[in-house]
Amino acid sequence: MFSKRILNILLILNLPSFIISAPLAICDGCDHLSLRSPSPQTPSLSDATCPNFGGTNEPLIDYNVVLKTDAANYDSIVKNHFEMLEKCLQRERHNVHELDFSSIKDNNNVIFDFSVKGMIAGYTTKFTKSFVENYLSKLNDVAIVNENKVIEDPFENEFVEQARLVRRAERSTAKMPNLDRIDQENYPLDLKYTYPDSAGAGVDVFVLDSGIFLDHEEFQGRQGKTVVEKTFCGNILADDNGHGTNVASIVGGKTLGVANNANIIGVKITGNVCPLNSQNIINGITYVMQQKANDPGRKIIINLSATSDDSAVGEAASKAVEAGIHFVVGAGNRNLDACGFYPGKVETVVTVAATKITPLPNQQDWITEFSNWGKCVTLFAPGGNVPIAGIGNPSEITSGSGTSLSAPHVSGAIALMLANGDLTPEQSKEELVRLATKDKIQGLDFRPTANLLLRVPSP
Incomplete structure (x- = not known):
């Protein structure tokens, strides 16, 4: 039987239906993710309310995410978090410092990884607002998650x-x-x-x-x-x-x-x-x-x-x-x-x-x-x-x-x-x-x- 936890994530993110029929192996290793200490208002992914985090018609929005790392945990945090994104959500991960952006034809399933080993870890990708507010922002390894907005008239009054x-x-x-x-x-x-x-x-x-x-x-x-x-x-x-x-x-x-x-x-x-x-x-x-x-x-x-x-x-x-x-x-x-x-x-x-x-x-x-x-x-x-x-x-x-x-x-x-x-x-x-x-x-x-x-x- 397909894992309820993984099904919930897929529903939240409005991923294509063909992914749901994939074998269980695509999400091996995803169990390491944990939410911050739950409260009555903070359900975990095993709860029946999870599908309500994001409806199938909810739009995907670009978010900038910075992970919470230090010298001791940098490698493990980066490995675990990106494994979730790649294996569980079937996203392609690209290092932006080496990427030719003209080669990307579909931004919806791409993780734009701006990490620099030992200095900063993070990425830009698309999620539903509900998923971010009710799950991603509550993960222990996430320091910042903000919507990626266009800066209107960045050189205003010049x-x-x-x-x-x-x-x-x-x-x-x-x-x-x-x-x-x-x-x-x-x-x-x-x-x-x-x-x-x-x-x-x-x-x-x-x-x-x-x-x-x-x-x-x-x-x-x-x-x-x-x-x-x-x-x-x-x-x-x-x-x-x-x-x-x-x-x-x-x-x-x-x-x-x-x-x-x-x-x-x-x-x-x-x-x-x-x-x-x-x-x-x-x-x-x-x-x-x-x-x-x-x-x-x-x-x-x-x-x-x-x-x-x-x-x-x-x-x-x-x-x-x-x-x-x-x-x-x-x-x-x-x-x-x-x-x-x-x-x-x-x-x-x-x-x-x-x-x-x-x-x-x-x-x-x-x-x-x-x-x-x-x-x-x-x-x-x-x-x-x-x-x-x-x-x-x-x-x-x-x-x-x-x-x-x-x-x-x-x-x-x-x-x-x-x-x-x-x-x-x-x-x-x-x-x-x-x-x-x-x-x-x-x-x-x-x-x-x-x-x-x-x-x-x-x-």
């Missing part, structure tokens, strides 16, 4: 001005007040950008974004490499909305960049035909974690210019920092408390808000009208009318505004630090605070935030 700037043969700051501002404490600006000679050499900055327009002049003739290494979103060679190119040029562009010898490595997580969701942010973060696991000695920074309300994103960011990765994120552009968004609310992450420079003759630093703020903000960096590389042609220079453009200033600054010494993520964050220009930012009266403005290390 603005790119298409008017081109005059190119200079030399690295002049006359058209780059953002760089001029971050190497000195006080006004007036001295029309110079002074930085350590190493300029971030040997440091890898992973830009999790929309890709990079590699043919742009800003990425040609650099000591550091510029590549797009992985895509979770369509064509790896295309940056169809330009955002990733904008960000990358501030990190390390030849003339526009804070650290123009750093390696810039694109990881494509969004694009015009691929709306950003929390799954792809997690995939991008864990992909970088896998690179760190492959080579623990690499000096790695993650730059992320998007926010989410999914705590699984925050957990991935936290685990990345634990793995020794320096993590920088834009605070967001809604004029709200940055503590309401992940991964910015994660204490170990560097969360960056945006300032603008008022016009001559009385130049000052002001928080931008759009920037998020609050105690979760680590410091500010220029984010108003910042010169950036565009995607219109290989020489296009535009300007833009947003905390997306503030964050890469800080990623570049950390690259300058790491090129000249070994620092943990905790130490680089402390050094950012120590070096920062203090008490110069105006407009914080009703937005209580640490009054700290990025300053790069001296040569």
Whole structure:
């Protein structure tokens, strides 16, 4: 007789009827799963009420799941949980860090595994809401299970001005007040950008974004490499909305960049035909974690210019920092408390808000009208009318505004630090605070935030 427990799971998940006729052997080894301590309101799978957890017409929804692991139990937890998904539910498991997503034709029966051995264990797959609420979320080995949602307008209130700037043969700051501002404490600006000679050499900055327009002049003739290494979103060679190119040029562009010898490595997580969701942010973060696991000695920074309300994103960011990765994120552009968004609310992450420079003759630093703020903000960096590389042609220079453009200033600054010494993520964050220009930012009266403005290390 077919096991009642397995039949219940299959009914809950609305799996195809042909699976129900499969032999008992498909679920050997599933008995190791256990619910948290049951209560009168928490039936176990052996109860007659189990089929009510999910009706046959209940839709399947994408969920991000993070497992509860530590150094002692990592292997056993991962083995047991994925055996349940594969054997009992007949799902195909794929490692997202190696997967060509274009090869997947049916997402309904796929487990997108973003685990990095010893660091984080988890996956994205489809379940019914009832199954998640009444069973999966109550398993002892599940730490987080959240619906995988599309992030509506992830770069809200950001603005790119298409008017081109005059190119200079030399690295002049006359058209780059953002760089001029971050190497000195006080006004007036001295029309110079002074930085350590190493300029971030040997440091890898992973830009999790929309890709990079590699043919742009800003990425040609650099000591550091510029590549797009992985895509979770369509064509790896295309940056169809330009955002990733904008960000990358501030990190390390030849003339526009804070650290123009750093390696810039694109990881494509969004694009015009691929709306950003929390799954792809997690995939991008864990992909970088896998690179760190492959080579623990690499000096790695993650730059992320998007926010989410999914705590699984925050957990991935936290685990990345634990793995020794320096993590920088834009605070967001809604004029709200940055503590309401992940991964910015994660204490170990560097969360960056945006300032603008008022016009001559009385130049000052002001928080931008759009920037998020609050105690979760680590410091500010220029984010108003910042010169950036565009995607219109290989020489296009535009300007833009947003905390997306503030964050890469800080990623570049950390690259300058790491090129000249070994620092943990905790130490680089402390050094950012120590070096920062203090008490110069105006407009914080009703937005209580640490009054700290990025300053790069001296040569």
